Amino acid sequence: MIWFRKPLILFLFTAIAFLSIIQSTEATTMTFTVQGGEEETKLLNLAVEDRVLIKFNVVGSSDSSVYFFITYPNGTSKEFDKVGYFHYDFVCDAEGEYVLHFSNTDSAEDKFVTLDYEVQHYIFGIPQMLFLTIIIVAVCVVGVAVFVLMGKPR
Numbered sequence: 001m002i003w004f005r006k007p008l009i010l011f012l013f014t015a016i017a018f019l020s021i022i023q024s025t026e027a028t029t030m031t032f033t034v035q036g037g038e039e040e041t042k043l044l045n046l047a048v049e050d051r052v053l054i055k056f057n058v059v060g061s062s063d064s065s066v067y068f069f070i071t072y073p074n075g076t077s078k079e080f081d082k083v084g085y086f087h088y089d090f091v092c093d094a095e096g097e098y099v100l101h102f103s104n105t106d107s108a109e110d111k112f113v114t115l116d117y118e119v120q121h122y123i124f125g126i127p128q129m130l131f132l133t134i135i136i137v138a139v140c141v142v143g144v145a146v147f148v149l150m151g152k153p154r
Helices: 001-022 127-152
Strands: 026-034 039-047 049-059 064-073 075-081 087-093 097-104 111-120
Touching: 026 039, 039 111, 049 097, 075 087, 097 111
Parallel strands: none
Antiparallel strands: 026 111, 039 097, 049 087, 049 111, 064 075, 064 097
16 A cells, blocks of 8 residues: 555656646736827737737727737737727747737827737647646546556455
8 A cells, every 4th residue: 555655646746846837828808998198008928839819899989999019029019000809819939028009199089998818828739728638637547547456356
């Protein structure tokens, strides 16, 4: 009975250490107001190979649009001009902070923005949730095998 405690403790320690370094999937919905004549920014801290989906909707009384652009960690930016509804997905090729800029500098009217973004992390080219499911199934199979082998008389 004592012979399997040491490997079991080592396995549990390894599993806990491995799971603690894995980033979780991040999905966020937020609403905020971009004041007239100002710019609002939101930061996304991303890793290489993260899949990102960004959607937002702008509501204003006369004009329901803002200027939108993304600044990448290497300093470059991608502009999308003036948009009211936006849907964009991309795969990160550099690790760091991606900055979402919502600019309302050309209007005195406040704009209400509903932002929805999802970041899906990949591990060894496999979506994180699928990878964790495989790990859980493997642990369950090993547990059942140990239970069956310990129950058989020799």
